[in-house]
Amino acid sequence: MTAAVFFGCAFIAFGPALALYIFTIVTEPLRIIFLIIGAFFWLVSLLFSSLIWFTTATLIGNKDEPREKYLLIFGVLISVLIQEMFRFAYYKLLKKASEGLKTINPYEKAPSMRLLAYVSGLGFGIMSGVFSFVNTLSDSLGPGTVGIHGDPPQFFLYSAFMTLVITLLHVFWGIVFFDGCEKKKWYTLLVVLLSHLLVSALHVGSYFPNHGSNPRPLHWKRRVLTTRLPKSSVCILMNFPSVNTPMSLKPK
Amino acid sequence: MLTFMASDSEEEVCDERTSLMSAESPTPRSCQDGRQGLEDGESAAQWRSQESEEDHEEEDPDRYVCSGVPGRPPGLEEELTLKYGAKHVIMLFVPVTLCMIVVVATIKSVRFYTEKNGQLIYTPFSEDTPSVGQRLLNSVLNTLIMISVIVTMTIFLVVLYKYRCYKFIHGWLIMSSLMLLFLFTYIYLGEVLKTYNVAMDYPTLFLTVWNFGAVGMVCIHWKGPLVLQQAYLIMISALMALVFIKYLPEWSAWVILGAISVYDLVAVLCPKGPLRMLVETAQERNEPIFPALIYSSAMVWTVGMAKLDPSSQGALQLPYDPEMGGVKLGLGDFIFYSVLVGKAAATGSGDWNTTLACFVAILIGLCLTLLLLAVFKKALPALPISITFGLIFYFSTDNLVRPFMDTLASHQLYI
Numbered sequence: 290m291t292a293a294v295f296f297g298c299a300f301i302a303f304g305p306a307l308a309l310y311i312f313t314i315v316t317e318p319l320r321i322i323f324l325i326i327g328a329f330f331w332l333v334s335l336l337f338s339s340l341i342w343f344t345t346a347t348l349i350g351n352k353d354e355p356r357e358k359y360l361l362i363f364g365v366l367i368s369v370l371i372q373e374m375f376r377f378a379y380y381k382l383l384k385k386a387s388e389g390l391k392t393i394n395p396y397e398k399a400p401s402m403r404l405l406a407y408v409s410g411l412g413f414g415i416m417s418g419v420f421s422f423v424n425t426l427s428d429s430l431g432p433g434t435v436g437i438h439g440d441p442p443q444f445f446l447y448s449a450f451m452t453l454v455i456t457l458l459h460v461f462w463g464i465v466f467f468d469g470c471e472k473k474k475w476y477t478l479l480v481v482l483l484s485h486l487l488v489s490a491l492h493v494g495s496y497f498p499n500h501g502s503n504p505r506p507l508h509w510k511r512r513v514l515t516t517r518l519p520k521s522s523v524c525i526l527m528n529f530p531s532v533n534t535p536m537s538l539k540p541k
Numbered sequence: 542m543l544t545f546m547a548s549d550s551e552e553e554v555c556d557e558r559t560s561l562m563s564a565e566s567p568t569p570r571s572c573q574d575g576r577q578g579l580e581d582g583e584s585a586a587q588w589r590s591q592e593s594e595e596d597h598e599e600e601d602p603d604r605y606v607c608s609g610v611p612g613r614p615p616g617l618e619e620e621l622t623l624k625y626g627a628k629h630v631i632m633l634f635v636p637v638t639l640c641m642i643v644v645v646a647t648i649k650s651v652r653f654y655t656e657k658n659g660q661l662i663y664t665p666f667s668e669d670t671p672s673v674g675q676r677l678l679n680s681v682l683n684t685l686i687m688i689s690v691i692v693t694m695t696i697f698l699v700v701l702y703k704y705r706c707y708k709f710i711h712g713w714l715i716m717s718s719l720m721l722l723f724l725f726t727y728i729y730l731g732e733v734l735k736t737y738n739v740a741m742d743y744p745t746l747f748l749t750v751w752n753f754g755a756v757g758m759v760c761i762h763w764k765g766p767l768v769l770q771q772a773y774l775i776m777i778s779a780l781m782a783l784v785f786i787k788y789l790p791e792w793s794a795w796v797i798l799g800a801i802s803v804y805d806l807v808a809v810l811c812p813k814g815p816l817r818m819l820v821e822t823a824q825e826r827n828e829p830i831f832p833a834l835i836y837s838s839a840m841v842w843t844v845g846m847a848k849l850d851p852s853s854q855g856a857l858q859l860p861y862d863p864e865m866g867g868v869k870l871g872l873g874d875f876i877f878y879s880v881l882v883g884k885a886a887a888t889g890s891g892d893w894n895t896t897l898a899c900f901v902a903i904l905i906g907l908c909l910t911l912l913l914l915a916v917f918k919k920a921l922p923a924l925p926i927s928i929t930f931g932l933i934f935y936f937s938t939d940n941l942v943r944p945f946m947d948t949l950a951s952h953q954l955y956i
Contacts, residue, residue, distance in 0.1 A: 317627075318627040318628045318630065318631040319627040321631055321634070322627055322630055322631070322908060325634075325901065325904055325905065325908070326905065326908070328901055329901050329902070329905045332898055332901055332902075332934070335942055335945075335946075335956075336934075336937055336938070336941065336942060338945070338956075339937075339941040339942040339944075339945040339946075340937075340941050342945050343940075343941050343944070343945065361948055361949070361952065361954065364945060364949075365949070365954055365956050368956040369956060372956070416901070417956070419897060420894055420897070420946060421946070421949070421950065421955055421956075423893045423894065423897070424892065424893055424894065424946070424947070424950060425950055427893060444953075447953070448950075448953065451953070451955055452955075455955050488955070489954065489955060489956055492952075492953055492954050492955060493954065
């Protein structure tokens with residue numbers, strides 16, 4: 290494998306997230322802090338879901354193959370649920386924080402909820418992507434041959450694309466979720482949860498060997514998901530009041 | 542410990558002497574360092590722990606003075622404090638992150654720092670025992686010895702500081718920096734060259750180490766560009782952290798980390814704590830903190846230098862800006878954060894998730910500590926919250942999250 294695969298996969302998986310970070314987050318210290326707190330919330334949600342999976346696995350015992358599979362699927366579902374719960378918790382925290390900031394600095398423009406939704410989504414996405422992929426990435430540097438036992442040789446490439454998709458999806462989910470919370474449209478939260486479950490569950494299909502061992506690239510799913518989202522979310526993506534638009538593009 | 546730098550406090554003491562204050566002002570930390578340097582074979586760990594004490598002590602005088610200028614209405618001061626709070630947090634995130642990156646990169650690539658090659662004299666009990674109970678007992682005993690040495694040194698430091706043994710302290714500090722900047726750098730460079738199989742002749746090596754060390758001594762103890770001083774402080778913290786990671790046995794390291802954050806909490810917050818007493822003494826004497834062992838995120842002498850020495854170089858040429866107060870973090874905090882992350886990288890069975898989790902946990906702890914600093918406006922220990930989060934996340938990620946993520950990744954399931 291070597292450096293080519295390593296750098297290629299690294300940039301595929303983390304390139305857009307890095308670009309988003311450099312162009313929108315790094316300029317404002319407050320956004321960096323909210324990003325890291327978002328990453329921390331995702332981490333805590335992962336911790337809780339691992340705890341539940343681990344205790345369930347220890348209690349039930351995963352000696353036989355199908356039991357291990359079902360336990361893992363159960364773990365995935367619980368993890369998605371807990372992640373969305375922590376997203377809601379982060380929303381509550383940000384709501385309190387922005388109100389606090391407003392009372393303290395009435396003359397200072399506090400970041401809007403849309404911006405915070407974007408930052409929190411990016412925080413979740415970056416942490417999720419990094420945790421999923423960084424061990425695989427470090428393995429790709431080492432000696433070895435992919436697919437030597439008949440596994441698909443595009444393992445790294447596929448994982449990189451999937452990580453990219455998950456990262457961007459977290460950004461979108463964050464925006465839609467916060468928008469639903471702001472406007473009290475609770476069905477939006479359900480949509481986010483269901484789409485997250487769908488994305489995670491899509492892979493479970495390929496987990497079972499009789500469906501074929503070559504998982505399809507799933508980035509087309511992302512496009513489907515984004516176009517199915519309510520119009521408001523698409524508008525949210527387009528209108529970032531706090532992000533600096535280049536002078537040439539500013540409306541007169 | 543964390544402190545705000547006060548622009549107004551510097552006003553009073555800004556005069557011709559303050560430009561050279563860095564070379565002459567006494568610090569509790571330097572006292573500890575000096576003692577370290579005098580005793581041969583003293584462990585770097587010791588030096589480092591003492592350093593952390595000094596960090597705490599040095600930060601305290603600054604702690605009590607908040608950002609702001611005399612004559613300003615207090616509400617405005619508070620607004621300014623909070624307005625720049627986020628900036629201060631990032632000004633500390635960056636060096637802490639850089640230090641951790643250096644340590645983790647070295648640990649992952651240079652095998653010297655993960656090889657067992659003996660122990661420090663402050664951790665005499667070996668951990669090579671077969672039974673778990675014995676190993677735990679040995680690590681607790683090691684910790685007790687280390688912490689008691691630290692406490693003794695700190696108290697000695699308070700005594701020396703009270704009796705104004707400034708020359709002693711200063712000499713000690715110079716000795717310790719010499720050791721760090723020359724000896725440890727030479728060892729580090731040697732190991733890095735060995736790892737990458739790069740041949741370097743002795744004259745080139747001598748020239749490199751000499752330049753690095755000499756510029757470091759000048760930057761840290763005398764005058765120099767702020768960025769260069771900060772870079773050198775980060776580098777020496779990383780070197781110290783690496784020495785700790787190499788020479789502390791595994792379980793002892795974790796117990797020591799826990800114990801030192803408890804000690805930090807006690808020493809800084811209790812009314813009779815040695816660090817607090819040092820701070821109060823420094824405040825009574827109205828002496829600025831010695832910059833050699835404290836990382837400053839912004840300029841210190843703004844008014845005086847601008848008025849008296851317009852041709853001075855580097856850090857002293859900032860126009861007076863009352864809002865440019867910064868935050869100071871002791872080097873001991875840098876070192877222990879890096880020890881935690883480095884140990885996670887060294888022993889986490891090659892797992893990057895554990896390292897990243899500890900990194901995020903420490904940053905969040907630092908963020909919370911800075912928030913408390915903004916609220917309470919007094920010297921606070923920077924170790925407890927971050928180290929607690931770091932330890933919790935290390936053990937939980939290593940034992941719970943790692944199997945989960947590994948299983949998910951091997952089956953290409955994404956959550």
